[in-house]
Amino acid sequence: MKMKPFEFITLSASTMILTALGIDIMLPAFGEVRNHFGLAPESTATAQIIVFFFLGQIAQLVFGILSDRFGRLVILRIGFPLYIVSGIAATFAPTLALMFAARFVSGVGASAVFMTTIASVRDRYVGDQMARMMSLIFTFFLFTPIVAPFLGVAILSVSTWQMVFLTPPLFALFVFIWSFRLEESHPPENRTPLNWARVVQAIREVVSNRTFLRYTAITTILFTGLSSYVSSSERIVGEIYGSPKLFPWIFAGIGLLMSLCALLNSRLSIRYGSKTSIRGLLMVYTLVGSVLLVLTFVRGGQPEIFLFFAAAAIMLGINLAIEPNSSALALEPLGNTAGIASAIYGTAFFFIGASLGSIISSLMVKSVFPLVVGFFVIGVLCLVLVFSDRRRG
Secondary structure, eight states: OOOOHHHHHHHHHHHHHHHHHHHHTTGGGHHHHHHHTTOOTTOOTTHHHHHHHHHGGGGHHHHHHHHHHHOHHHHHHHHHHHHHHHHHHHHTOSSHHHHHHHHHHHHHHHHHHHHHHHHHHHHHOOHHHHHHHHHHHHHHHTTHHHHHHHHHHHHHHHSOHHHHHHHHHHHHHHHHHHGGGOOOSSOGGGOOOOOHHHHHHHHHHHHTOHHHHHHHHHHHHHHHHHHHHHHHHHHIIIIISOOGGGHHHHHHHHHHHHHHHHHHHHHHHHHHOHHHHHHHHHHHHHHHHHHHHHHHHHTTTOOOHHHHHHHHHHHHHHHHHHHHHHHHHHHTTOGGGHHHHHHHHHHIIIIIHHHHHHHHHHHOSSOSHHHHHHHHHHHHHHHHHHHTOOSOO
């Protein structure tokens, strides 16, 4: 029986949820993890649990090439077992180093699932329709940061941090079984032969496309701020602002706004087009970042908690509204190499963005000032990139 659009959207969102769930549900447990491994409360080491997961996304490059040759489903079915097994291994790792290694492998598995999801959407839709479909998928997907922190807190109230870490692989097992209803979206006649010359040619076609580079750069720069916030959010609320009980509420509230922004963009992209939407959204992002930076200077380098999180909520919500537009604009001219293009796109914003974000996180020992500056710089750079695109929308 052919999968209907609603089920396809729901399944696609569920596969992408694995990336978010593998992060968000664990954040309330980081305090317990620090205690378990004998770390100081101000230690930034737990942020690396998130960073190594993001770094595993570099495997998208390999999976993208393989998916263009063998189809999307076979790569999807490699990714799930990697995610499940390594998630269990990270839970029971005796040292932080082994946990980081397992988290990297878990990120590799998530990358296979994430990449094939975007490629399969691109196989079925194009342009503004793809942007709308991705926005709908992201709307479902973004309910994870709303629910996950409370779920993590609830599990901690009756069990240990290990049970929190086991929840993502258990959910992945359910989605893995469900995914067997999915049909292949990349038929044999459209597949790229697996030889070095063709692979190099396909990669060259992708990385020489200015439109692809421009909008991949925008997503990557934006993800720098998002990854820094996510990996450090538990410390920001609990240690820097000294309000650990507020963490699930703040994180969920920002997640709700992000979900609403993604849903709003599904309408904006159809009414105004992806390019016009992304320009308007980035102007608001930069304005909010500028106001936050000025007020932070006025307050001596540390904004009050409400001001910081209100501004962060707006900018992160806009970030998630922009991503469907930037992915659609980046991949639109590359239909014949959607797998490799999706892989390079995903690797760039996850690997490079997370690496840059970890630098910002490492600087936030006593203050959020490094992230405030980061938000402002991100907005300016993205505005320059999007307004230097002179192509007609």
